Amino acid sequence: MPIDPATALAAPPRSAGISWDHKDVLLYHLGIGAGVPATDPDELRYTLESRLQVLPSFATVAGAGQGLVGGLDAPGIDIDLAAVLHGGQSVRVHRPLPARGTAVSTARIAALYDKGSAAVLVLRAEAADADGPLWTSDSSIFVRGEGGFGGERGPSGRAAPPTGDPDRTVERPIREDLALLYRLSGDFNPLHADPGFAALAGFDRPILHGLCSYGITLKAVVDTLLGGEAVRVRSYRTRFTGVVFPGETLRIRMWAGDGAVRVTAVAVERDEAPVLSDTVVEHG
Structure with a gap:
């Protein structure tokens, strides 16, 4: 059996040193569409090293995404990447992320759920440097065809959708080459570049990384x-409810609350097919 629940859950945390610098941050920001227009002062804070701030979602790729990679390579886990879909993601930052850093990332299988037709792995990665904790990241990974092992089904509650008119709505065009650029930050799953591999996974063409839509x-x-x-972002969580194809447009709706923003994202060209749901940005 490709997933051995007892072995996976009993495995000790795996730690690895990670490092990054301004070039990694700049590449990540470009991979989520920053820099348009290229000379806009508001964009330069993502694309010019002398003004650089770091989006907290960078935590998902820091060190080439070792937290996620380390979890999928854990003892008791042997899965086909064509059967893998990213189900949800959360990041909590304990302080603003530096544009250059060295840290230790510790990854483990925090939970393993049996959904019948699929297994869900919850991979937790915690990063800390010499000054203390930096971030905690949870990735929920669906593995099709690996359920039925008799485990707990896990939480199934969904947040009630936001009500009333959104406070803001914006659209973000997805360049046709964006997945090819985003994958240079460390996620080289061929699902996002190879049409033949995408067909094996049931898609007629490569899809955008869920974490790219997240960023x-x-x-x-x-x-x-x-x-x-x-620096105002404290945490950010979402559930991936659909895919995005490069060349499409994301329509992002936001509802501002006390210390939190509720968000939805849909694909405009496919009759507003849901992309992100249960999405909350907590802020100070």
């Missing part, structure tokens, strides 16, 4: 409702 959406919230100040 695009956070940047939209920061730029629109948080005054462009990434």
Whole structure:
């Protein structure tokens, strides 16, 4: 059996040193669409090293995404990447992320759920440097065809959708080459580049990384409702409810509340097919 629940859950945390610098941050920001228009002062805070701030979602790729990679390579886990879909993601930052850093990332399988036709892995990665904790990241990974092992089904509640008119709505075009650029930050799953591999996974063409949509959406919230100040973000969570194809347009709706922004994202060209749901940005 490709997933051995007892072995996976009993495995000790795996730690690895990670490092990054301004070039990694700049590449990540470009990979989520920053820099348009290229000379816009509001964009230069993502694309020019002398003004650089770091979006908290960068935590998902820091060190080439070792937290996620380390979890999928854990003892008791042997899965086909064509059967993998990213189900949800959360990041909590304990302080603003530096544009250059060295840290230790510790990854483990925090939970393993049996959904019948699929298994869900919750991979937790915690990063800390010499000054203390930096971030905690949870990734929920669906593995099709690996359920039925008799485990707990796990939480199934969904947040009630936001009501009333959104406070802001923005659209973000997805360039046709964006997945090819985003993958240079560390996620080389061929699902996002190879049409033949995408067909094996049931798609007629490569899809955008869910974490790319995740980053695009956070940047939209920061730029629109948080005054462009990434340091105000405390945590960010979402559930991936659909895919985005390069060349499409994300429509992002935001509802501002007390210390939090509720968000939805849909694909405009496919009759507003849901992309992100249960999405909340907590801020100071």
